[in-house]
Structure formats: structure tokens, C-alpha cells
Amino acid sequence: MMDAESGIEVSATPKRVYMEDFGCQMNKNDAELVVGRLRMDGFVRTPIVEEADVILYYACSVREHAEERVFGRLGQLKRLKKDRPETVIGVMGCMAQNQKERIFERAPHVDLVVGTQRFEDIAAFVKDLDHHARVIAVDQGEVSYRRDVSERPDQHQAFVTVMRGCDKFCTFCIVPFTQGRERSRAPEDIEREVRALVDDGVQQVTLLGQRVNTYGLDLNCGESLASLLQRLEKIPGLRRLQFITSHPTHIDETLMRVIRDHEVHARYLHLPVQSGSDRILRAMNRGHDVDSYRRTMDMVRRIVPDMSLATDWIVGFPGETEADFDQSVRLLRDVEFQTSFVFKYSTRSGTRAARALEDDVPEVEKARRNHVLLAEQETISARRHAARMGELHEILVEGISKRDDSRWFGRTAQNWIVVFRADRDLSGQFVKVKLVDSTALTLFGELVEA
Numbered sequence: 001m002m003d004a005e006s007g008i009e010v011s012a013t014p015k016r017v018y019m020e021d022f023g024c025q026m027n028k029n030d031a032e033l034v035v036g037r038l039r040m041d042g043f044v045r046t047p048i049v050e051e052a053d054v055i056l057y058y059a060c061s062v063r064e065h066a067e068e069r070v071f072g073r074l075g076q077l078k079r080l081k082k083d084r085p086e087t088v089i090g091v092m093g094c095m096a097q098n099q100k101e102r103i104f105e106r107a108p109h110v111d112l113v114v115g116t117q118r119f120e121d122i123a124a125f126v127k128d129l130d131h132h133a134r135v136i137a138v139d140q141g142e143v144s145y146r147r148d149v150s151e152r153p154d155q156h157q158a159f160v161t162v163m164r165g166c167d168k169f170c171t172f173c174i175v176p177f178t179q180g181r182e183r184s185r186a187p188e189d190i191e192r193e194v195r196a197l198v199d200d201g202v203q204q205v206t207l208l209g210q211r212v213n214t215y216g217l218d219l220n221c222g223e224s225l226a227s228l229l230q231r232l233e234k235i236p237g238l239r240r241l242q243f244i245t246s247h248p249t250h251i252d253e254t255l256m257r258v259i260r261d262h263e264v265h266a267r268y269l270h271l272p273v274q275s276g277s278d279r280i281l282r283a284m285n286r287g288h289d290v291d292s293y294r295r296t297m298d299m300v301r302r303i304v305p306d307m308s309l310a311t312d313w314i315v316g317f318p319g320e321t322e323a324d325f326d327q328s329v330r331l332l333r334d335v336e337f338q339t340s341f342v343f344k345y346s347t348r349s350g351t352r353a354a355r356a357l358e359d360d361v362p363e364v365e366k367a368r369r370n371h372v373l374l375a376e377q378e379t380i381s382a383r384r385h386a387a388r389m390g391e392l393h394e395i396l397v398e399g400i401s402k403r404d405d406s407r408w409f410g411r412t413a414q415n416w417i418v419v420f421r422a423d424r425d426l427s428g429q430f431v432k433v434k435l436v437d438s439t440a441l442t443l444f445g446e447l448v449e450a
């Protein structure tokens with residue numbers, strides 16, 4: 001429709017976009033940036049898939065299951081597309097980058113495949129569909145990181161991508177293929193974004209990178225994660241700063257001292273180890289062995305004693321014997337992690353492990369090992385939580401408890417979840433709680449002061 005006075009094309013009803021995201025926080029964050037871009041272009045977001053003019057899946061490739069879930073979702077849209085052929089269906093993110101045209105082959109009713117380096121042009125791609133039957137954009141591009149800081153799902157906390165890509169090429173992992181080589185963002189640019197977020201009410205910022213502790217290396221000017229943290233800790237109004245995810249080979253004393261020396265830094269380190277067997281770590285091309293990992297963890301705890309440690313494990317990697325697995329159990333017990341994320345090995349086509357190694361651990365055995373590690377972790381988590389009773393902690397309140405609407409929950413600087421009772425909405429505030437009860441996953445607290 002044409003606006004009579006200005007002559008500008010205007011739409012009577014704004015187009016509606018449905019977005020669902022999968023995978024890691026970076027994917028989620030990019031999905032939000034895409035929604036932000038479309039909003040600037042006049043779209044509104046809808047939570048109802050059937051109502052949408054544009055349906056987008058921001059999809060992950062890290063395990064086969066992740067991709068199959070999205071193919072399942074796409075399958076369910078066949079009918080809708082038949083009834084309403086003008087609806088745009090798109091796949092974005094790592095899965096778009098990884099599967100490329102194969103998405104059209106398996107799901108011919110998809111219109112749009114946009115990879116990890118072209119997502120910022122989303123509005124133009126949607127428009128291109130007026131002239132083309134399909135659009136695919138999976139070539140290399142520059143990500144500008146341009147962002148409207150007020151467009152974010154959470155008022156009190158925000159994620160900031162500081163680097164993209166991974167150069168490590170662990171043999172099992174698809175990420176270096178979907179995200180490309182490591183590219184760090186200029187520190188001044190990151191600082192500007194964090195300041196703008198804080199000015200807009202954000203109190204907690206999480207820096208994102210696939211191997212965030214190698215931040216700055218590719219800039220060749222002496223920048224590092226440690227120097228970035230020091231730059232950001234000075235921003236007035238920023239109350240908590242954290243980063244995910246790290247790789248064990250670049251955790252040094254300088255970084256730990258920076259964290260120790262300023263209260264803005266969260267006491268939370270997610271440092272995936274993957275296995276407790278040197279043989280398996282070598283086959284994974286992890287670049288560290290069990291001993292060096294243990295020494296790193298000792299160093300971390302020596303410098304930052306209250307650091308909460310989280311890790312990832314892969315069970316059933318090709319060739320993993322019962323003896324290898326036992327070594328993972330032993331390492332988990334010895335380090336006493338607070339949290340473990342456990343994954344069953346999944347062959348990713350194109351990776352070195354997929355080419356050279358047979359996926360020889362049976363699915364039932366993978367499931368058993370998965371269960372054993374999680375059960376071991378639960379025991380440790382419960383014990384570590386129980387040892388904290390009576391302590392006072394400052395938490396950032398995130399919202400109302402999903403289980404009980406008279407309770408609220410927030411997180412401590414160690415990333416522990418604390419549930420507590422309050423008679424008013426304290427979301428976005430830092431409050432003090434005294435820990436009075438616990439399970440493996442949750443701590444329960446009493447409000448001490450608002």
C-alpha cells in the first residue's frame with residue numbers, strides 16, 4: 001500500500017516473524033540480533049508459528065540429534081507451507097552453514113538458508129525472495145556486530161560476542177567448520193557495546209566466544225582476555241562480568257589474578273575437559289593431557305579459591321574403553337566440579353574423527369556411561385552445595401520460580417541458582433541471601449536485605 005502524502009510503500013499489517021533457536025549461547029544471541037534486524041525493518045515477533053509470515057530456525061550442528069530435531073520441525077511445516085505458500089521458511093546458524101543445499105534436498109519447502117557469516121543481511125534476503133524461488137547465503141562475510149542494545153530478551157543481563165570461530169580443530173568437532181577461523185573483535189568496539197548496554201540498565205554481561213580465552217591472539221597487538229576484562233571492569237554500573245567457553249590450554253595466572261582482583265568478575269569457569277584418558281585426549285587433538293588439566297585447575301583454585309568449576313565430557317568417543325572411561329570418572333571425582341555437561345559422542349561428517357575413526361562404542365554403552373558420569377556429578381554437586389549452608393551470598397535476581405510463583409530465583413557470583421521467598425518483584429536487583437537448604441542443582445536461601 002502507498003502512503004498518500006509521502007509516496008512511501010507502507011504495509012497495513014506488519015509482517016510477523018517466528019524465531020526458534022537451538023544450540024549454544026552464541027547461536028541464541030545471533031538469533032536475537034536477527035530478530036532485532038527484522039524489527040528495524042518493520043517486522044514484529046510472534047510466538048505462534050502458525051501466525052507467522054516468516055518462520056526462522058536458528059539451528060545447531062554440534063550433534064546429529066540437534067540437526068535431526070530441526071529437520072523434524074521442518075517436516076511439521078510441510079502442511080502449513082502447502083496451505084499458505086507465501087510463508088517464508090528459513091534455516092540459519094551453524095546448521096545452515098553445515099548442511100547448505102542439503103537442507104533444500106531434505107526439506108524442499110524451505111525458502112531460505114543463511115549461514116553464520118551472512119545473518120546480518122537477513123532483511124535483504126527475505127526481500128530477495130520476491131524475485132527468487134530460494135535464497136542461499138553460506139559464503140564468507142564480515143560480521144559488523146552492529147546492534148540495537150535495547151533489543152534484548154532480558155532487561156538486566158546481556159550477552160556480548162567478542163570473537164567468532166575456532167582454530168583448534170578438535171577431531172570430533174564441527175564448530176571450526178561452521179564458524180570459520182578465529183576472529184576477535186576490537187576491544188574498543190566491545191567496550192562501546194558494553195557501556196551502551198550498561199547505560200540501558202544491564203547489570204550482568206557474559207562475553208561469548210567458542211574459545212573465548214584465546215581472545216585477542218589473532219589481533220597481534222598484545223590484547224588478551226585478561227586485558228579485555230581489565231578494560232571492562234572499569235565501566236561504572238557494571239555489576240557482574242563473566243565469559244564462556246574456555247579451552248584448557250590458555251588459562252594462565254595473569255587471567256586468574258585479574259579475576260581475583262576485581263569483584264565485578266564472576267567466580268565461574270567453564271573449562272571443558274572432554275575425557276580423563278590421555279589416549280583419548282590425544283585422539284581428540286585436545287592439545288592438553290590429564291596432568292596439565294589438573295595442574296591448571298590447581299592453579300585456578302590457588303589463586304581464586306571460591307571459583308566454581310564446570311566442564312564438558314564426551315562419552316563413547318571412538319575407541320573409548322571401560323578403562324578410559326574409568327579415568328574420566330576418577331578425574332571428575334578428583335577435581336570435584338560443580339557442574340558437568342555430558343554428551344554422547346556423535347559422528348559429524350567432515351571432521352577428522354568421522355574420516356579416520358569408527359564410531360565403535362554401542363549406543364546403550366554410551367547411554368550407560370552418560371548416566372554414570374551424571375550420577376557421580378550429582379553426588380558431588382549435592383555435597384558441595386550442602387557444605388555451603390549458612391553462608392551469605394549476593395545474588396542477581398533473574399525472575400519468578402517456574403515451580404512456585406511465591407518464590408524467586410537468582411544467581412550467585414559462582415553461577416549457583418538460589419531460590420528464595422519474597423513478597424515483591426526483585427528482578428534485576430542484587431540482594432543478599434542466607435543459604436538454608438539445597439539439592440544437587442539448587443540452593444534455597446532466605447532474603448537478608450533488599
Ligand code: SAH
Nearest residue numbers: 172173210245246272312313343344345346
Ligand atoms: N567451544 C566450546 C565447545 C563447543 S561444543 C569449547 O571448546 O569448549 C560444546 C560441547 O559439545 C563440547 O565441549 C563437547 O563436549 C560437545 N561436543 C562437541 N562435538 C561433539 C560431538 N561430535 N559429539 C558429542 N559431543 C560433542
Ligand code: SF4
Nearest residue numbers: 166168169170173175
Ligand atoms: Fe570445538 Fe575444540 Fe574448538 Fe571447542 S576448542 S569449539 S571443542 S574445536
Ligand code: F3S
Nearest residue numbers: 023024060061062094
Ligand atoms: Fe552448535 Fe554452532 Fe554453537 S554447532 S554449539 S550452534 S557454535
